[in-house]
């Protein structure tokens with residue numbers, strides 16, 4: 001049986017920090033589904049379709065990666081996809097409390113599903129989508145943090161071209 005994991009997030013937009021987690025997850029699972037949250041309470045800069053499009057572009061070279069948009073309860077989605085684990089990236093202690101609570105709640109909702117926390121690569125410890133958006137707004141260069149396609153889309157979105 002294929003071992004499938006789901007990596008959920010807003011990916012507004014995808015960064016090298018996210019891609020590092022995806023690549024490392026591929027060492028552990030046969031398939032990784034990147035699930036773009038469309039019903040997040042967080043206000044996003046890009047629509048779910050735009051976030052999906054960027055993820056499709058930048059993961060096209062990676063084998064065994066699927067990109068999808070999802071809304072609703074994560075545990076139901078996982079079950080639907082016959083996945084066995086939820087992957088989460090951890091940057092700092094500040095990520096931990098909320099993630100810990102969510103992992104326990106998801107375990108309560110479906111005891112069969114494991115949440116796997118992957119420590120960020122130290123190169124990306126300080127990297128977040130919101131930081132990247134701020135830098136682009138201030139006309140800074142983000143090519144160390146996101147693929148060039150994403151950088152282009154950010155400039156277009158923020159009318160900086």
Ligand code: ADP
Pocket residue numbers: 008009010011012016017018021087088089090091095119120121124125126127128129130
């Ligand atoms: P954010 O939390 O910045 O709004 P997302 O919701 O898109 O970002 O994040 C999706 C997942 O990726 C989360 O598990 C988050 O902790 C993880 N993640 C985000 N940035 C990094 C990074 N630089 N290194 C490791 N994991 C990360």
